[in-house]
Amino acid sequence: MSLRRALIVCLSLIILSSSFLGIAYAEKVFRWHGSWGNTWDLSFHNGFIWVHMMGLSEGLMKWDKDMKLTNGMAESYTISKDGTVYTFKIRKDARWSNGDKLTAYDFEFGIKYILDPKNGKGSFFGGAWYIKNAKAYAQSEISDPNQVGIKVIDDYTLQITLDGPHPDFLTTCTLPTLYPIHKASVEKLGKKAFEAGNLVTNGPYKLVAYTPNVEYVLEKNPYYYDADKVEIDKIVGKLGGDAFLMYRRNEVDLINVGPAQLPVIEKDPVMKKELVIFPQSTVSVIYILAFDHPAFDDIRVLTALQKAIDKERICKFVYRGLAKPAYSWVTDLIPGSTANDPEVLEKFRYDPETARKLLAEAGYPGGKGFPTIHFLINPNQATDPLILAVKSEWEKNLGIKVIIDSLEVGVWSVKIWQLHDEPTMSFSGASILYPDPAAPLTLNYVEGALAGSLKRKDIVEYVKLELQKTEVLKTGNTEKASEITKKQRDIIYRRSTPEARKMLSLVQQAQKTTDPNKRLELYRQANKIRDLNMYGYGWTRSFVLLQPMAARLVRSNFDVPFNRYLVGFPVSFAYIKTK
């Protein structure tokens, strides 16, 4: 055999064997499109904390595929009789992605790291703030982290003491604020420990590559206790590009589609079949900002504005039937919601006749003499057809004038908190992050509802104090600032309407109630008061508008379970299966 012939035989053998290997094991890769996130540091509240939640990290508890709470890193737990002390047993087979053993110390380190005011400034703390002294530590009121109610009993036993009974604490253990962080790597590398290549995680996946603005790549974590149940080997998250074009070219398996793409999808028989629609907890809300005009103290005017919006029509035509009208703040996905309460449904039902009549009674027949309404929107909202639809409904049904002011995002972020000369509104989405009746009625929401019930002149006073405080904080005079905050709280708590204060007392009662049925009923009543009076968040009154159904395209070869409460991300990458 000549040398040449031998070479050819060798080469073909190599090619043959490699192709057989290829058949024997094809890597299962799931690629999806999401355009957010800039650091993997859990102490920063940015989009990547949800990637942590979906597969990089795992808390003491986790969600199963059907959104039921199950044990995660905790093998078992006990709760003290008064509901304030939680003792978790960490599973013995828990490992980090580098093979290290995961202990209770990592949880202590992680939670304290996130609370530490020196670290990233998350605006979201979830259940971490239920922990005794956690809030004080996070806000620099105390400097000793040992005062925070987290205690390591031994390597596998963690004791957490809360500042009161919070029946939803276990649920919040699924959220990123209560995740463990690999102590050794952070102590060694500092912030660099959160970069791809250095990041050590405890979930079903590990981060193997990350190019900012381009993509990240996760691979199966072989040390995960349930690794053999994780089906997909690799997850690729694309962070840019035109999602729709990429989907059509089969470069991604999952994208988020908006109303603009729906007509195209409807015409395409293949894509139409691939469209997955599911409910989520977000509602689009219009906020009335701070300005002084007597018309907006008049309940008749506010009711007329609500009743003049044909939400059914907007859902049907603007959102092509993919959104659902909402008449309540909290969707029926959350226990304790009054979304289907007939009284709530009736109160703000579309009725242009009554709306015009109410407006006329208030002194503005046919919209005559009614001030022009301004909408402040940022560039991210410019493509949302919702505001245009509302504008046309109001102009058509009430004869009032609406102007849309599109602002640069930074300018917008300042303007929405300022005082305005003319009636001004903005819009935003409100999402509930976990399915517990307490989630939509935390203290911030209740304060928001109280503020939302204030009269216009009180709101103006409140905002003036706010602006004054911003100036004071620039000088570093925190004493003066907290004095102003006290005045603001006075306004909110003393001048709000009796219904709003009743809502507050219901929530306060519910927080102390451990009986689940009683607690649920109290929260339900509080929700109903809010829905019937439409108290907003902050110092605004709000209009609940639409409950958009998340629309996702999923390539038919994957089975992706969605988390209904988390604005539509998959519950966990670990549950994705190939069909």
Added chain:
Amino acid sequence: MALYIVKRLGWIIFNLLILSLIAFALIKSVPGSFLELQILLGQAGTTATGLTVSEIDKIRGVETEMMKRWGPTVPLWEQYVTFIKGVVTLNMGPSFRWPTQTIEEIIRKTFPVSFTIAVLAITIAVFIGIPLGVIAALKQNSWIDYLVSALVMIVSAIPNYVMAVFVIFLFSFWIPILPTYGWGHPKNYILPVLAMSFGPIGSIAGYMRTSLLDALKQDYIRTAWAKGGTERYVIFGHAMKNSLIPLVTILGPMISHLILGTVFVEGMFGVPGMGQYFSQAANSRDYPLMMAQTVIFGLILMVMNLIVDIIYFFLDPRIRISRR
């Protein structure tokens, strides 16, 4: 020559100082802050932040360690001096938006990418644009000239992000041979480079045509013809050489604009370059990155101009003589 370069470098430093001072004043007077935007647009569930009114205040009032340099309690002059110190000592600190990376790291990682893409795009533009311009000039007022001029007009009028969509349709859908998105494979360079080179092709061809036409009317060309020179000798030996000089002047600024001004193309194709970082910096009020970006853009532009002038010095003997 050496003295000239040293003088110019001195001016560059002086200009950068003025530039950074103006930029600093402007950036600081724009409303909005990083924290405010983080709170408001903090991703999923913006209003479900779980904070009460007084808690939000606390967050507004207290900066994280990394923001102390730029916080409202630090006097403005001190912030500026810290920044300049950072530039000089190459220690500009972390970016707000990318807290695990320092500004230097971001630049070190992204500059080579942007630079490569820009140089590739310009190279393509030169190799296509110059012949197009020459053909148009030599066949002046013929249908070829009109065709080239029309094409030049069209490609220089269409912005590169529209071109980006066009090349995606062309090479990913009609002739499906290239991926629309991604980085790391040589294939990934083709579409962004192509999308970015169309504009420069237009301007280079346009410049070349005018400048060659101009040169062909000069006296020395007539002399060359009179001496019995062949067409090849006259056009490529005399006219071309001289008409390339004005082209050099536009290439410098062109490259510096391509390095930084490619936000859309980068976002569209997933190119990890500087443009996206910088546009996001402005949108999220990432002061350190915004400042660094302004200085770098100024620096690139001025250095490119310096290089152009040096090349000019060697290309055009008249400049050398006038300097002496």
